[in-house]
Amino acid sequence: MPVAHPRSIGELTELLDEESHTVLLAGGTDFMVGLNHGSTRLAPDDLIVDLRLVAELSTVEVDYQQQVLRLGAGVRWDDLLTAPIAEIAPCLSQAARTVGSHQIRTAGTIGGNLATASPAGDGVCALVALDATLVLTSSRGQRTVAVSEFAIAPKKNVLERDEFIERVDIPITEGWQGYSKIGTRNAMVISVAGVAVVLSSESNTCRIALGSVGPTVILSTEASQFAGTTINWEIASITSADLETVVEMTRASATPIDDHRSTAAYRKHAVGVLTKRLIEQGLTTLRKSL
Amino acid sequence: MTSKSDERHFELSINGNRHRVTDSYPGESLLTVLRDRLGLTGSKGACEEGECGSCSVLLDGNLVCSCLVLAASVTNCSVVTVEGLGGSTDVQTAFVESGAIQCGFCSPGLIMAATNLLERTPEPTVDEIREGLAGNLCRCTGYGRIIDAVQVVVQQRKNGRS
Numbered sequence: 001m002p003v004a005h006p007r008s009i010g011e012l013t014e015l016l017d018e019e020s021h022t023v024l025l026a027g028g029t030d031f032m033v034g035l036n037h038g039s040t041r042l043a044p045d046d047l048i049v050d051l052r053l054v055a056e057l058s059t060v061e062v063d064y065q066q067q068v069l070r071l072g073a074g075v076r077w078d079d080l081l082t083a084p085i086a087e088i089a090p091c092l093s094q095a096a097r098t099v100g101s102h103q104i105r106t107a108g109t110i111g112g113n114l115a116t117a118s119p120a121g122d123g124v125c126a127l128v129a130l131d132a133t134l135v136l137t138s139s140r141g142q143r144t145v146a147v148s149e150f151a152i153a154p155k156k157n158v159l160e161r162d163e164f165i166e167r168v169d170i171p172i173t174e175g176w177q178g179y180s181k182i183g184t185r186n187a188m189v190i191s192v193a194g195v196a197v198v199l200s201s202e203s204n205t206c207r208i209a210l211g212s213v214g215p216t217v218i219l220s221t222e223a224s225q226f227a228g229t230t231i232n233w234e235i236a237s238i239t240s241a242d243l244e245t246v247v248e249m250t251r252a253s254a255t256p257i258d259d260h261r262s263t264a265a266y267r268k269h270a271v272g273v274l275t276k277r278l279i280e281q282g283l284t285t286l287r288k289s290l
Numbered sequence: 291m292t293s294k295s296d297e298r299h300f301e302l303s304i305n306g307n308r309h310r311v312t313d314s315y316p317g318e319s320l321l322t323v324l325r326d327r328l329g330l331t332g333s334k335g336a337c338e339e340g341e342c343g344s345c346s347v348l349l350d351g352n353l354v355c356s357c358l359v360l361a362a363s364v365t366n367c368s369v370v371t372v373e374g375l376g377g378s379t380d381v382q383t384a385f386v387e388s389g390a391i392q393c394g395f396c397s398p399g400l401i402m403a404a405t406n407l408l409e410r411t412p413e414p415t416v417d418e419i420r421e422g423l424a425g426n427l428c429r430c431t432g433y434g435r436i437i438d439a440v441q442v443v444v445q446q447r448k449n450g451r452s
């Protein structure tokens with residue numbers, strides 16, 4: 001059971017094509033917890049593929065021509081806290097800031113957060129609201145999948161055995177965006193409920209994503225559309241009755257459960273409160289820049 | 291070309307020395323290798339899930355939980371443990387003198403975290419200290435004296451420079 005250290009996308013693709021029992025390892029912050037506690041087991045013929053030396057996976061590229069921010073899957077939380085990402089995708093930076101501790105943020109990656117496919121993934125929630133797309137790569141070529149379509153159930157995603165997440169493409173938009181999460185303390189918590197809101201003042205659209213209130217992160221489609229059409233974009237305002245409807249639609253799209261972290265009822269309540277706060281905060285900020 | 295390292299027999303670079311690890315079991319964490327294979331018991335283990343920070347070490351200069359590092363995957367990295375600090379850095383002395391150590395179980399991890407925080411942010415605010423050390427749990431001190439200790443170091447370093 002050796003550990004392989006590919007250094008490029010080419011080497012990685014070839015390795016996954018040749019070897020049939022591979023386990024990908026990025027920052028290890030999800031993977032090692034499973035291994036230490038015995039919920040993940042390695043078979044003797046498993047080959048661990050360490051992704052950390054794959055150069056392309058840690059690149060950050062801002063393409064103003066195509067209006068897209070490209071993040072390699074191996075970009076770590078810590079890297080998301082600074083420019084240019086903090087300026088172009090602030091809700092992703094805000095999400096990153098809430099993840100674990102400094103120790104977790106120096107090791108954990110955005111690719112690992114996506115692949116883990118947890119409904120509580122803070123990065124996933126921000127990326128769904130940002131309408132980001134994943135580039136999945138294998139020896140058969142590349143394909144793109146919307147982040148909102150990537151996770152299909154808790155811990156299940158659409159990756160094939162020989163495929164990996166190469167990068168995430170985030171559209172660059174004008175407007176306002178924010179991420180908020182509720183947990184039992186201010187640091188080191190998996191969210192009880194999380195909400196990301198992106199208000200695009202170019203396309204006059206709103207996208208609301210909800211974390212920890214369903215089997216995967218949820219894009220609240222109806223609420224997003226209703227908000228997009230009822231916000232008066234010229235004056236960056238929404239009537240309180242319309243905002244209440246957005247909140248109710250957000251709650252209606254949530255399908256939370258009771259578990260050791262919280263109750264379904266509280267979670268439904270919380271996503272409504274967070275959505276309302278974020279939209280109000282966003283519109284107030286947009287009004288100031290009119 | 292893709293290099294491969296053996297899962298069970300490998301070499302690690304710790305505190306500037308090469309250490310040969312033999313008969314490591316597959317999937318063993320760096321924490322287990324440090325403590326049980328190499329006898330470097332400074333780093334502590336409590337949760338083995340990244341929550342307590344007592345296993346904190348520097349990996350290529352970055353603060354990480356050694357319980358979340360697959361030992362066989364870091365053969366090409368440099369590891370610094372609390373043993374690598376010696377025993378009398380200003381951070382260590384300030385922890386002792388400020389009463390930031392009671393049972394001492396959390397101290398190696400907190401000292402690594404505080405040392406790393408002050409490298410990244412030489413003059414942190416109280417909020418920055420709290421955020422920087424949020425990944426390290428202490429059952430005894432109530433944290434006040436730990437924050438004091440970090441502030442003592444900041445003050446000493448400032449005085450030393452002026």
Ligand SMILES: Cc1cc2nc3c(=O)[nH]c(=O)nc-3n(C[C@H](O)[C@H](O)[C@H](O)COP(=O)(O)OP(=O)(O)OC[C@H]3O[C@@H](n4cnc5c(N)ncnc54)[C@H](O)[C@@H]3O)c2cc1C
Pocket residue numbers: 023024025026027028029030031032033051073074098099100101104107108109110111112113114115116120121122123159163164165166188189190191339340341
């Ligand atoms: C103490 C602690 C606190 C945490 N707090 C939070 C939190 O607040 N919010 C949050 O969202 N998460 C949190 N996490 C979970 C975890 O840190 C994140 O999900 C992290 O981003 C995982 O990334 P990683 O690089 O460590 O992944 P790894 O553990 O290395 O891998 C996780 C999974 O993803 C797969 N994988 C990794 N990279 C790729 C790729 N490029 N292509 C395909 N598959 C890949 C691996 O095979 C593995 O199955 C926490 C974890 C710990 C231990």
Ligand code: FES
Pocket residue numbers: 334335336337338339340341342343344345346355356357358
């Ligand atoms: S033992 Fe590593 S964080 Fe607790």
Ligand code: FES
Pocket residue numbers: 390391392393394395396397427428429430431
């Ligand atoms: S001094 Fe005892 S746990 Fe911190």
